[in-house]
Amino acid sequence: MKDKITEHSIRLFEKKGFKETSIQDIVDSMGVTKGTFYYYFSSKEELLMDIHLGYIDNLLEKQRHIVETNSSYKEKLFETVFLLISNIKVQGSAAKIFFREMKNLNEKRLALIVPKRNEFRFTIENLLKEGIEKGEFRANLNISIITFGILGAANWSYQWFNPNGTLTDREVAEVFVEMILEGIQSV
Incomplete structure (x- = not known):
């Protein structure tokens, strides 16, 4: 129930x-x-907190599996972006609630959510740092800004991405990662 x-x-x-x-x-x-x-x-806010925890805990668990693989850092980056976009199929409504309704949590409850959001972000930052160390990514990247850009692009997709549209979640993730890795400048 x-x-x-x-x-x-x-x-x-x-x-x-x-x-x-x-x-x-x-x-x-x-x-x-x-x-x-x-x-x-006990309250509607406790219910909202439960929705938030369920959403972020699910993402963190899946992200841990991605990071623990022996895949390249480019593949791990793709899988992380794909996770965020493909999650819209399964948890699109919860994603909207997570991003849109966080402002309705009190400070005590936010203090439980924000570290989990940060953990997800820091894991991406570490993935980029390790990818730089292994020579898969350019050395002069501003890792923090790149991470926020990745999260901003992928997380905002819950607003416009239609899982039943012309592109699959995998295809959207491929476009995003190509844009992140290759840019849009003509060579």
């Missing part, structure tokens, strides 16, 4: 927004009572 409440809430938060969605809206959409909601969550 907890998962069902979360699923219904994600859909409602995506459609109406966190603040505009009441607990009554959530339970009405499921045909249950508020008591059912409060059995699993």
Whole structure:
């Protein structure tokens, strides 16, 4: 039932927004009572926190698997970008909630999310540093800015990427990584 409440809430938060969605809206959409909601969550903000943790923890686990492979750093970079874009198919609504509704978490709850977001970012930075050390990437890169650029491009795709559109998630990731590695300048 907890998962069902979360699923219904994600859909409602995506459609109406966190603040505009009441607990009554959530339970009405499921045909249950508020008591059912409060059995699993003490508040709507706790539910939002649960959505955030589920989203970022899932990404971190998958990112760890990517980094632990014996693949090249270019392949690891591709798999990381692909992870972020392909995740839209599975967790597109949760991604929207994660990025759009973070402002509705209090400082105590943000203090649990921000380090996890930073961990994801620092892992990309380390991947780039190690790729530089192995000669796969240019030595003069501003790793921090490149990382933010990668995250900005990939994370924003939840706004426009249509998994049922003309390009697959893999093809979009390939375009992004080609742009990151090769640039757009004519040689």
